[in-house]
Amino acid sequence: MKKYWIITFGCQMNKSDSERIAAGLEKDGYKPASKMDEADLIVVNMCSVRQPAVDRIFGLNKKLSQLKTTNYKLKTILTGCILKKDKIKFNKIFDEIWEKPKKISIPSKFIPISNGCDNFCAYCVVPRTRGRLVCRGYKEIIKEINESAAKGFKEIWLLGENVNRYRSGSVNFAKLLKMADDISGDFKIRFMSPNPADFSDELIDVMAKCQKISHYLNLPAQSGDNEILKKMNRPYTAEQYIKLVKKIREKIPDINLSTDVIVGFPGETKKQFENTVKLFKKIKFDIAYISKYSPRSGTAAFRLKDDVPIKEKKRREKILMKMLK
Ligand code: SF4
Structure with a gap:
């Protein structure tokens, strides 16, 4: 059986994506390797937000080359937030670069509710790498929370780069939390990352009143x-x-x-x-x-x-x- 190894840099969104990639690989018959040296497939899920993460990828180059000399079948993939200029250099290190993590629709305890951001904070590459804010439909999210709760997850994270800017029709983030709280089951709801500028009184009230919100x-x-x-x-x-x-x-x-x-x-x-x-x-x-x-x-x-x-x-x-x- 083929084995995989995933290295994740950066935020909770990336951890969520890695979880999805792992689930997809297991569906395809892979199993997790107990150490990187044993893997037939190494996936690096990176985050270009900070330079040290980029430097660490270049630092991996030597290790990956070494592994390839002992396992010529080893495949290496880079995914996550990648700037175009970095991509050119990374092309020399990895066999494949996935522009976006492969979409694998399995329920997860980390549930992305939106992707991208409209804020353009001066130090952040997210709007350029992940694009502008796109929100998932609330019905789809509630369904995924229901499924995760039924599977026994005790902690369900709702994720977005600017999570409290969420909106789907008339459902804003506070309303989405309230709907999630109404789902029966023994679980807690956590979320990240909110922007202080978008933190409404309604959201504070929902957090205060709803039992399942951490x-x-x-x-x-x-x-x-x-x-x-x-x-x-x-x-x-x-x-x-x-x-x-x-x-x-x-x-x-x-x-x-x-x-x-x-x-x-x-x-x-x-x-x-x-x-x-x-x-x-x-x-x-x-x-x-x-x-x-x-x-x-x-x-x-x-x-x-x-x-x-x-x-x-x-x-x-x-x-x-x-x-x-
Ligand atoms: S709100 Fe967060 S994700 Fe959006 S630009 Fe600012 S730091 Fe980046």
């Missing part, structure tokens, strides 16, 4: 400085973000709050970074995912000078890490 929330702030937020093309201010968190905590006192932050965005001064420190002090996040800014071609920020030295980025990262509860 009280874990990842709310990416990205920065606590208004000028940097503007440069990032994030459509909210630090004050609006704080106000939103206050509202959420009032209605959902046991909310477990995490955030995403980028340190060392082009031009970020020490004073501007201090505003992110202030935001951390004020909010007291439970968890924070801190990234050191790295330029990605194809993004608006790529035109800006990456002028915060790596040493300083690391210092800022450390300061924020230390502030977590």
Whole structure:
């Protein structure tokens, strides 16, 4: 029996896609290898959002070449978010490049409800790699949640790059959550990633009232400085973000709050970074995912000078890490 190995970089969407690819391969008679060296097929599901992920793909080149010398039948496939310019280079490393993960329609506990994004945050390649926001029909999603619940999944994730911008006819994201909550079964619903700018009062109310909606929330702030937020093309201010968190905590006192932050965005001064420190002090996040800014071609920020030295980025990262509860 042929064996496969999947390497996933990046976000929850990619994990979901990898799960679907794995299920499709198993349907085709493959089984998972216990280590990469045993595989007949290696699929790399990549994310071009950050340069380090791209660098890691180039780092894999040597390993894949070595494996090919011992297993001449080994097939390698690259899929995920791939920029055109990177694709030319990756063509030399992989046997095949899938522009989009192969569509395999099996129920999954990770359920994409939309794909792409209309926001164009300055540091992000998603609108270019995944395209503009396209939402799945709510009936199809509810059916998939029903099936997943019936299969015994205890946690069902609803995924989208800007998940709370979801809309299908008159069904917005809050209404979709409410419908999912009405499905019988012993499971929790989680979602990511929401944009603070699209977080409505209706959504907060649904989260507060519905039993199955998890009280874990990842709310990416990205920065606590208004000028940097503007440069990032994030459509909210630090004050609006704080106000939103206050509202959420009032209605959902046991909310477990995490955030995403980028340190060392082009031009970020020490004073501007201090505003992110202030935001951390004020909010007291439970968890924070801190990234050191790295330029990605194809993004608006790529035109800006990456002028915060790596040493300083690391210092800022450390300061924020230390502030977590
Ligand atoms: S909201 Fe911004 S960061 Fe998130 S996927 Fe859209 S463009 Fe990228």
